[in-house]
Amino acid sequence: MPTRTPARCARGDDDTVGTSRRDAHDEKRIRRRNRRVADFSASITVFLIALPLSLGIALTAGAPLQAGLVAAAIGGIVGGRLGGAPLQIGGPAAGLTVVTADLINVYGWRTTCALTVGAGVVQLVLGRLKVARSVLVVSPAIVHGMLAGIGVTIALAQLHIVLGGSPESSAVANIAALPSQLADPHPVALALSFVTVAVLLGWPWLRRLPGNTGRRLARIPGPLAAVGLATVLATATGVTATRVDLPSWRSHALPGLPEGPLLGLLAGLLTIAMVSGVQTLLSAVAMDKLTATRTGENQVPRADLDRELRGLGASNVVSGALGGLPVAGVAVRSSANVAAGVAVRSSANVAAGAVSRNSSILHGVWVLLAACLAVAVLERIPLAALAALVMVVGVQMVKVSHIRTVARHREALVYAGTFAGVVLLGVLEGAGIGIGVAVTVSLNRLTRTRITHESGDGVHLVRAHGQLTFLAVPRLSRALALVPEGSNAKVGLDGSFMDHAAFETLQEWRASQEARGGRVEVRGREGRRIAEPASSHTCSPWTPWRNHQCVRQHPGEHPAHTRQGQLLGGLRNFQRTTAPLVREELARLAAEGQRPSQLFLTCADSRLVTSMITSSGPGDLFTVRNIGNLVPLPGERTLDDSVAAAIEYAVEVLEVESITVCGHSGCGAMQALTTAGSTAADSALGRWLRHGAASVRRVTEQPGSAPRIPGRQSDALETLCLTNVVQQLEHLVAHPCVAQRVAEGRLELHGMYFHVGEAQTYVMDLRPRHSGGKECAPGTGTATVSGSVPESPAFLPVGPHAQLPGGGRLAGPVHEPYPHTTLRKV
Structure with a gap:
């Protein structure tokens, strides 16, 4: 095959580099556009959920209806911009409804707004003091019991509006007045409420209908569909029903100077700060769990709880100053697509595909626009529909799963005490009762x-x-x-x-x-002796024997500095510390057999501890180790078929899903290949190292295609170690069983490199990419025109939370060079 001139090769390399840069720029632009589209779509979904809920919560609290819209807009814009949980959606929360209603009844709306501002200041101070994590020490049984009590209180109050009446001032009074209300219901309000509840609970079932119609309808948020259908029904029939009344924004009430006893005002302020803060921080933790499995460009940073608390404080300061309800962020899952307050909003934000805080900010903007431009539409909503919506929210705050969990952990008494205290006395009193019961239960367990x-x-x-x-x-x-x-x-x-x-x-x-x-x-509990040395070996895991300074030598034992003493000391340490931890798992593996999902092929170098760098345990990796992490090509004359046998066994018998070839820095085998006369050619080691000769030829003949680590210049030995990983992957895919599984899409191949001196792992992404009909010709590293061979693989950075080894799927046999290969840190 004729070769090209060096000048032409250089021009081809420049064109390739320019094309790669343009492709990278285009990919980055496409990713940014996709993120904007995802956030925009998610913001619309969350807005459609937030609008009816905000009005319903304001109605339940006895506040001006605009106050709910103000809180929703401020929670989205201010909380979304300043908060520490990127996908958290802030707004008026059902968990604060009872607290707010009590404060309005006692002190009036203007004073309640001032208390909201004060609660925000307290949250700002606590966030600055970085005490957010300490708030989470509250027992989950207390939090669940408090939310359940608030939910029941809300449901009892809204049930009176559903029946056409007016709620009383407390849950006990609502229970007492319920029989008379049931005896004389209002037919129109009851009918509209029934329609709202039926649509709300039945809406998720539309996804199960055959065809695409049900799935398309199910994309409409349930709260919007329920309230919207009730509104259309009331308007079409012309029935007389009490509807939403939004006064002019010119008469919107703003905060005034607090009036009332100082202790009572302080208690109300701290109650708002405590309830909204705890709910928001628990929500942020829940959001981390919802987004933990995201990979690639959809990954979301973990929540900064102190920043989230400061963002919440700023939201409450602004919301209270503008005459809005207290703001909180909640992310409780709900089977009926509705949950406590803004719970459904945060969950829906994740489910709708949001990838940044822009979705929360946009949702606040949409609420603000609707409050200013859609007043005529909002005033057609029947109050009975909003009451029914919030009543379902309250009922769903009592979760059977929470009751089962606290009962399983013997916390049912704490849950029941908190629940009863909130329903009978109030939120602050109920929380205090719950804390007292929790302390009593803990002391009882100690005694x-x-x-x-x-x-x-x-x-x-x-x-x-x-x-x-x-x-x-x-x-x-x-x-x-x-x-x-x-x-x-x-x-x-x-x-x-x-x-x-x-x-x-x-x-x-x-x-x-x-x-x-x-x-x-x-x-002790494990049958281990107490107050006696359990072993002559007490060093922490991964400590090399030469660094063991904590070995107790028993009479008659071998000295610790001898090889036998070191080995026996390590065995004793395993039996003492590790064996009790893995015995149950090993017994299960012994009974069921091994089913590893990974074949890990690496060098026999003693500095490479595979279980340490992969954080793997028994049954995870099927490991093959040899000199130089070499893979002989099939059909080559060799006296050792152990590597090929291991590959066939792993692929055909164990049916592994991934094979990783792992090289490392300072490899002695690679050094021997580059040092003339270091190994006799007719020795066993010399014959084995012949399988690495292709890597040496690759570096010599194709210096421009050698893999590299960004940010530093690799020396000759490191370049060979990196190239050898790529070369052995090509040898690996030449095995028929591997090639077949890769072609079927049932097997992934990965490259990996461990730098011993830095204790740093690098991974390679081998997904092939095409270059518009060009490919590298064998042995040249320049372009031809066949278009069937994959171009240079992409080497992508892998974050600390991504899956390892992080490479892509190798789509077919690869016998061509990989030019400009790059490695990234894990």
């Missing part, structure tokens, strides 16, 4: 210790079930006194905690028994 004494075969057994604190010392002393002096005894501790008083009591009794000729053995 609930059962101590038993048994004897048999000349040995006395004292067993303590539970925590050993100073409160249990009298019972422990009585049980120990039952053991005769000088006799043999065993003490079993089944708890996880023993304070100083209990420890001293046990140690003094033990010393007294042993002084009188008895023998005492103290064991």
